[in-house]
Amino acid sequence: MTISRDVFVVGAARTAIGTYGGTLKDTPLADLATLAVRTAIERSGAAADSIGHLAMGNVIPTEPRDAYLSRVAAINAGLSKETPAFNVNRLCGSGLQAIVSAAQSVLLGDCELAIGAGAESMSRGPYHVNTARWGARMGDTAMVDYTVGILHDPFHKIHMGITAENVAEQFGITRSMMDELAAESHHRAAKAIAEGRFKSQIVPVEIVTRKGTVSFDTDEHVKADTTVETLAKMKPAFKKDGGLVTAGNASGINDGAAAVVLASAEAVKAGGLKPLARLVAYAHAGVEPKIMGIGRCQRPNSH
Known part of the structure; x- marks a missing residue:
């Protein structure tokens, strides 16, 4: 989609990326998300109570409060309790979708400032015991x-x-x-x-x-x-016979959080904010699931 109204990035922050089971493995996901959001606001120079919406990308909830991770991070970061927030899940693209969703809030005139953020703690991913609620009755369970x-x-x-x-x-x-x-x-x-x-x-x-x-x-x-x-020298990790993907050339499993503050041109001028970047366009596309990695190269449907 081509942007019809100027939307600027006026603040950004991220944590360092922790490897799977590494330094961040014991840090709650909500703490990472809150830190990124709070710091992005501080760096933007915008008042916390001027933020009109927050979108948070997350794929793996690690505890019950993560079901509303966006709201937890928003309130803990100092946003007004009247500021709405929501989670988005587009798997690997969840953080980017959060930025798109936040930008859409500005583009549609719902607000003048919004936050797009994302947080994951893959190290703290849960285990499901699907038979626990109603009982395994007899035998082993998984x-x-x-x-x-x-x-x-x-x-x-x-x-x-x-x-x-x-x-x-x-x-x-x-x-x-x-x-x-x-x-x-x-x-x-x-x-x-x-x-x-x-x-x-x-x-x-x-x-x-x-x-x-x-x-x-x-x-x-x-x-x-x-x-x-x-x-x-590394052996294939997924396809033993003739496989090419190894633990060394595959994507990593990591922990971390990031956030950006988006603002309309009017908000930039009124608040004396400093633009770091301008959102020009965005697109979405779907592909055959067997080759999902090619999605970023796919020609999107017109909209």
């Missing part, structure tokens, strides 16, 4: 790993890693191409960290340990010493 479950296509019952294998087969992507891209990604991220390029984005997460308080402020999933040679 615990379903929700985090692993959401990484599966519900139609073909295949892991996301297999959909990546399908994309590789259909579009001629080789193992060496995957490993080269993965290694380059780590190198670029490591270089950016070393040069301090992410410092202005990140708000530190204060974590209390037995040895004192630790300030978590550096992405920990990045491996600076990753090479194509070491990646080439």
